[in-house]
């Protein structure tokens with residue numbers, strides 16, 4: 480049977496420890512930082528004149544699905560029984576709630592420099608040094624809920640609005656797409672200030688610190704967040720069984736501003752030999768449980 484990804488709030492103490500231990504093992508071997516670098520390399524925005532496969536584009540969901548699978552397989556090479564837990568941020572909303580305990584991700588950063596001081600990923604506990612995408616220091620930073628200027632996590636209603644959209648994505652297939660499940664859930668809007676970010680993007684803002692940019696993989700909550708985003712993609716598919724599961728079906732032509740900037744259903748998503756069309760279902764690879 481396919482392995483099951485479970486809600487982090489339901490993990491036993493032993494299951495939390497096994498997940499953390501497997502992550503720390505990849506970090507020690509240098510493999511973890513390769514994942515951070517892959518994400519940085521593919522963090523391309525609308526303003527750049529390059530192919531976008533990970534963000535601000537239709538392949539946001541399949542690219543991250545494959546990225547999580549690669550990471551999960553790496554974890555399973557260290558402990559075959561481990562899967563990536565998911566964090567349902569519509570339910571576990573407090574800055575002290577799960578998953579922020581000292582036996583899973585640790586808590587928020589301290590006020591002076593946002594340095595995470597508790598849990599397995601605190602620099603001072605000796606196992607987690609930032610090596611890829613270092614800015615100010617080599618320690619993990621967070622600012623849960625943005626204490627000086629509070630920001631709320633997205634709600635179940637925000638997610639429901641995204642899932643209600645029957646179209647997978649709409650032109651111009653970037654951060655300015657005014658409809659479509661992909662941009663509604665990825666979470667770009669034309670608004671200013673906090674209203675600019677909703678759903679997936681808003682969670683990155685809420686965690687703060689390393690989660691704000693291309694080096695967000697440095698914070699292991701990245702995986703729990705994206706596992707939930709992956710689960711929400713499932714919910715959209717089940718809700719709209721007659722919708723095209725991926726758009727665009729064909730590459731935008733040479734006359735389009737998106738020519739060679741986004742991938743169509745059967746085009747390759749670097750760095751893998753994988754196409755969005757290969758990743759529209761995961762049920763044979765893993766499942767989601769409670």
Ligand code: CU1
Nearest residue numbers: 518533534543
């Ligand atoms: Cu990403």
Ligand code: CU1
Nearest residue numbers: 679683695705
């Ligand atoms: Cu993300």
